[in-house]
Amino acid sequence: MSRARRVDPEWRQFEQLVSRLEGDAADLGAIVRSPDRIPCRVTGRSREVDASLRTPDGSLVTIECRKRRARQDVTWIEQLATKRRSIGAKRTIAVSASGFSEAAHAIACENAIELKELHELTEIDLHPFLGLDFVLFWHQRAEPVTIGLRFADGGEWTMPDPANVDFTFSHDTDLFAPIFRNIDEGHTWSLNDVWLQMQDAANPFAEARRGGPPIIRTAAFPYPRNVSVETPMGVKMLGDVIMTVRLWFEDEPVGRADATKVAYGGRDDAGHHRIEFASLRSADEQRVSLQTRIDANSIEEIKIGSAWPEPGNGQ
Known part of the structure; x- marks a missing residue:
């Protein structure tokens, strides 16, 4: 007497993880939506972005992700630059699981595009503040x-x-x-x-x-x-x-070895470490996460996140 769990494709899970990372790193009051649709200022038609971040001052930041084997080159960055201008975003964050070419970095700097990478960590490499053993x-x-x-x-x-x-x-x-x-x-x-x-x-x-x-x-x-x-x-x-x-x-019980452990950041910021414990048995998403800047000096800088099913859905 339960519902089957829907498993999102790997690329979508990547986008969702990036959205949570950005949401926990953002200033208080920022709103993250993933995916999101934003009207084009030229055609009036909606354009989909992997995620959007709206800051408390009203600025729009778009987030685009790629989980591929090859390093991302100029082509993708030029496409994102055109898209950013057409929807009026203040800047775009481009996230790759495989890094970027030097030419991509150069083009990004000229087009208000911030390049970030996300990769997995071992337990040894994880920030010592993220010492939760199990959930x-x-x-x-x-x-x-x-x-x-x-x-x-x-x-x-x-x-x-x-x-x-x-x-x-x-x-x-x-x-x-x-x-x-x-x-x-x-x-x-x-x-x-x-x-x-x-x-x-x-x-x-x-x-x-x-x-x-x-x-x-x-x-x-x-x-x-x-x-x-x-x-x-x-x-x-x-x-x-x-x-x-x-x-x-x-x-x-979900132990540290089975948790998602990642590093996230770009060349110009210290970046973040994150550990996520997620249920594999729930029909709805259940998770607990800890996130901190890599250069954090106090446990007060840890961001704690969670997701729980709505009451009454059998979980």
Whole structure:
């Protein structure tokens, strides 16, 4: 009873990482969007950039990224220079995972383009202030115990009894099959959608404890007499869905060796080191990061970042 995790392509993950690096390094109040679309001052049509950074004074900085094997040369920088002028950006940050040619550096200096590189670090090379050894992520987990149906009978509604239902689903039932249909509007939904509705209506994990044993909860979902359900006995008119689920928290330790460790910067700045711990089990993004300038002299300069799923999405 969970959603599959969508994995972005490697180039997109690279752009997102750069966006987070720039966002944490920026002044307070700066806004980073990735990707972003900015109107061209010449044609009026929107141009997409890998990321944008808007500073508190209203200035626009665009960010463009390339994760390729070869060093980036003049061609790409000239393209970015034309694009920067057409959308009115104050400057552009061009980021490469493989470096730049000397000619690219020369052209960039004349066109308000700042060149930066991003590469991976070993644990030994990482700034000593970023000494976090592991992060423990916790995930909400659920599995059905029994799921029963009470069919519409035309009588007055009464509280359902989980032990007295008209039909019980087998344990190999496809929870994502669209077996329910609103006969007036035509839309369909699945048992997993019913589970998500339970989470929207209440917090079924309220009494579950991290590291504790599973708990059992039962919920009944009454439906108006305009919903049909597909069963092995044929299509029936639905009265109630009675769902009993087992709930618990699952831990996921992510150690330093498995974290993303990178250096980021250009020739004219000290640059930054960053370590990110990310969950591999969550359907939504979960991460904790630490970032600091390479020349930092105090732990107060560490920027702490995080991302967590919205409440009620099964994580």
